[in-house]
Amino acid sequence: MKVERFFQNPIIRPSDITASQNDYEVIGAFNAGTAIYQGNIILLVRVAERPINATDELLVAPVYNPKTNSNDIYKFTKDDPNILDASDPRIFTHSEQTYITSISHLRLATSSDGINFTISDTPTISPQTKYETFGLEDPRITQIGEDYFITYKAVSELGICTGLIKTQDFINFERMGIIFCPENLDVVLFPEMISSKYYALTRPVPKNIGPLSIWIASSSNLREWGNHKAIITPRPGKYDSARVGASCVPIKTKRGWLEIYHGADESHRYCLGAALLDLQDPSKVLAYSKEPIMKPEAEYELNGFFGNVVFPCGCINDSDGNITIYYGASDETTCGATTTIGEILDLME
Amino acid sequence: MKVERFFQNPIIRPSDITASQNDYEVIGAFNAGTAIYQGNIILLVRVAERPINATDELLVAPVYNPKTNSNDIYKFTKDDPNILDASDPRIFTHSEQTYITSISHLRLATSSDGINFTISDTPTISPQTKYETFGLEDPRITQIGEDYFITYKAVSELGICTGLIKTQDFINFERMGIIFCPENLDVVLFPEMISSKYYALTRPVPKNIGPLSIWIASSSNLREWGNHKAIITPRPGKYDSARVGASCVPIKTKRGWLEIYHGADESHRYCLGAALLDLQDPSKVLAYSKEPIMKPEAEYELNGFFGNVVFPCGCINDSDGNITIYYGASDETTCGATTTIGEILDLME
Numbered sequence: 001m002k003v004e005r006f007f008q009n010p011i012i013r014p015s016d017i018t019a020s021q022n023d024y025e026v027i028g029a030f031n032a033g034t035a036i037y038q039g040n041i042i043l044l045v046r047v048a049e050r051p052i053n054a055t056d057e058l059l060v061a062p063v064y065n066p067k068t069n070s071n072d073i074y075k076f077t078k079d080d081p082n083i084l085d086a087s088d089p090r091i092f093t094h095s096e097q098t099y100i101t102s103i104s105h106l107r108l109a110t111s112s113d114g115i116n117f118t119i120s121d122t123p124t125i126s127p128q129t130k131y132e133t134f135g136l137e138d139p140r141i142t143q144i145g146e147d148y149f150i151t152y153k154a155v156s157e158l159g160i161c162t163g164l165i166k167t168q169d170f171i172n173f174e175r176m177g178i179i180f181c182p183e184n185l186d187v188v189l190f191p192e193m194i195s196s197k198y199y200a201l202t203r204p205v206p207k208n209i210g211p212l213s214i215w216i217a218s219s220s221n222l223r224e225w226g227n228h229k230a231i232i233t234p235r236p237g238k239y240d241s242a243r244v245g246a247s248c249v250p251i252k253t254k255r256g257w258l259e260i261y262h263g264a265d266e267s268h269r270y271c272l273g274a275a276l277l278d279l280q281d282p283s284k285v286l287a288y289s290k291e292p293i294m295k296p297e298a299e300y301e302l303n304g305f306f307g308n309v310v311f312p313c314g315c316i317n318d319s320d321g322n323i324t325i326y327y328g329a330s331d332e333t334t335c336g337a338t339t340t341i342g343e344i345l346d347l348m349e
Numbered sequence: 350m351k352v353e354r355f356f357q358n359p360i361i362r363p364s365d366i367t368a369s370q371n372d373y374e375v376i377g378a379f380n381a382g383t384a385i386y387q388g389n390i391i392l393l394v395r396v397a398e399r400p401i402n403a404t405d406e407l408l409v410a411p412v413y414n415p416k417t418n419s420n421d422i423y424k425f426t427k428d429d430p431n432i433l434d435a436s437d438p439r440i441f442t443h444s445e446q447t448y449i450t451s452i453s454h455l456r457l458a459t460s461s462d463g464i465n466f467t468i469s470d471t472p473t474i475s476p477q478t479k480y481e482t483f484g485l486e487d488p489r490i491t492q493i494g495e496d497y498f499i500t501y502k503a504v505s506e507l508g509i510c511t512g513l514i515k516t517q518d519f520i521n522f523e524r525m526g527i528i529f530c531p532e533n534l535d536v537v538l539f540p541e542m543i544s545s546k547y548y549a550l551t552r553p554v555p556k557n558i559g560p561l562s563i564w565i566a567s568s569s570n571l572r573e574w575g576n577h578k579a580i581i582t583p584r585p586g587k588y589d590s591a592r593v594g595a596s597c598v599p600i601k602t603k604r605g606w607l608e609i610y611h612g613a614d615e616s617h618r619y620c621l622g623a624a625l626l627d628l629q630d631p632s633k634v635l636a637y638s639k640e641p642i643m644k645p646e647a648e649y650e651l652n653g654f655f656g657n658v659v660f661p662c663g664c665i666n667d668s669d670g671n672i673t674i675y676y677g678a679s680d681e682t683t684c685g686a687t688t689t690i691g692e693i694l695d696l697m698e
Contacts, residue, residue, distance in 0.1 A: 159555040182555035209505075224576075228528070
């Protein structure tokens with residue numbers, strides 16, 4: 001399996017991003033959704049920020065307040081007896097409430113060559129509703145006709161939902177509501193209707209029963225979803241033994257819809273796998289990649305804010321079958337790698 | 350607040366039910382959905398069964414196998430090192446998988462007086478799909494025109510989903526698919542469209558972030574749902590401090606949609622509360638009951654398979670404002686109690 005990383009990687013780093021306010025620092029610029037718009041390659045980068053005054057002695061959570069249209073800063077001392085768990089650098093739990101140590105917005109980056117990006121100086125899509133008080137994360141962009149639909153994690157005290165935003169120009173954005181209630185993330189829309197229905201891959205996160213699997217749902221109008229089916233479940237003993245989730249918008253090939261997904265094992269190592277779904281009925285899985293098509297190997301993939309992670313939210317493919325995968329490395333930077341549809345299909349069993 | 354329990358309670362006990370097969374025993378006949386059909390009161394009772402040979406030494410889980418159309422029996426010794434948790438009599442966890450110690454189907458019971466029921470000798474709706482291998486539970490019935498729509502917990506290794514079944518005669522049933530993916534339960538449909546949309550109350554169960562709250566969703570066709578909003582969250586220090594979920598189909602009153610819901614505290618005591626939702630926009634909560642409208646008090650509510658629980662899945666109301674609430678007591682029996690819409694509205698603040 002041949003995957004060539006850009007030698008320029010990481011192509012976007014936190015230090016490349018202007019923080020949204022003076023007293024904030026950018027700690028992550030990763031997990032970018034991708035699209036082609038007016039001949040350019042668009043990345044909608046997840047930018048994670050935190051207050052600069054965050055110290056080692058304090059646990060700090062920036063939380064958007066819709067009433068003031070600004071962030072409140074929640075601060076707790078690490079020896080607070082109500083701090084239940086602070087082992088994960090991304091989150092901590094105080095009393096019954098889990099907080100996130102950063103808050104994410106989405107930032108536009110544009111490129112003509114797919115490698116050198118011009119990054120907007122200001123946030124492109126910021127928290128706005130009570131479902132986004134902990135931020136917007138991990139966008140996927142699907143072009144359907146003239147419209148671009150952005151699915152994203154809308155994170156708040158109320159839970160981790162999936163929101164839908166529509167745009168035609170990446171300047172004006174229309175929120176279309178919460179399309180999947182908690183806990184559901186890693187949602188990607190198929191790029192065309194199949195037998196008069198829209199389709200989405202989803203990743204519910206059940207509390208009591210059930211593995212962390214990829215489900216599929218269908219819709220008549222993109223706002224309302226039903227006919228949920230579980231299609232890809234974790235495989236014991238493999239690289240995706242603990243959880244799987246859709247990563248890229250499915251690519252239509254002659255043999256089926258090619259879905260590049262992520263799979264993690266019990267050690268939280270995130271790799272990429274691929275699955276082939278039936279063209280007429282994408283709830284049918286025809287084949288899986290025998291081995292991961294990509295795993296954390298480069299230094300910037302092994303080390304970082306949350307190391308040992310490669311995590312794409314989009315790819316760009318051309319009519320010759322070339323694919324450029326844009327992926328988050330270690331929950332910190334944005335990287336690129338190229339391969340071909342043929343290479344991935346050869347790996348299928 | 351005046352609620353009068355039937356002196357005949359429990360009106361349906363496990364011993365009143367013929368098991369679905371000779372080697373099974375019925376351990377629960379509870380959480381019944383309600384409807385009026387051809388002038389009679391219908392209960393669709395959740396019947397929980399287990400193999401008779403379940404002994405104190407073994408943990409046993411009956412699991413429906415769609416390939417054989419019969420149940421497999423999973424047996425584990427209690428000292429099996431892979432048994433992670435068996436403290437709850439309803440469930441246990443072996444390795445990564447949670448099992449249920451019984452399997453439920455739905456059974457029709459019919460009455461002309463609402464107290465004395467004739468119970469079908471055989472299961473009315475049994476597990477059939479891969480989403481029902483652990484059973485069908487806690488049905489709610491909403492009549493819309495000539496059609497009766499049954500929402501129910503579809504429970505399997507894949508998770509706890511909400512399925513939808515349509516019937517016109519309680520003899521022929523059409524499965525309309527999984528309408529909410531894991532983990533989502535306690536779903537009730539409103540009995541009419543509001544501004545050309547169907548509405549449902551749902552109870553997502555998020556794993557990582559978010560309280561156990563009642564959400565609302567809307568639909569154009571009952572099969573596909575969107576525009577999810579959180580509307581009723583647990584209230585710290587009250588009887589519903591740990592979790593809330595819809596119980597009965599909302600009743601249309603002049604002051605708003607009256608929703609009788611259940612709320613539990615940290616000790617797992619389940620009480621009934623009431624909320625009033627805006628007639629035109631049911632995502633707006635106008636008022637709550639100051640105190641529970643019903644709490645476990647009778648012997649059969651305090652003690653049983655899982656005691657300290659009153660849990661309705663339906664009620665019957667007449668044009669004079671009388672309400673009969675049918676509720677599960679202690680996850681074991683079916684009981685009834687009467688009150689009035691006026692009594693509940695008087696409790697609102």
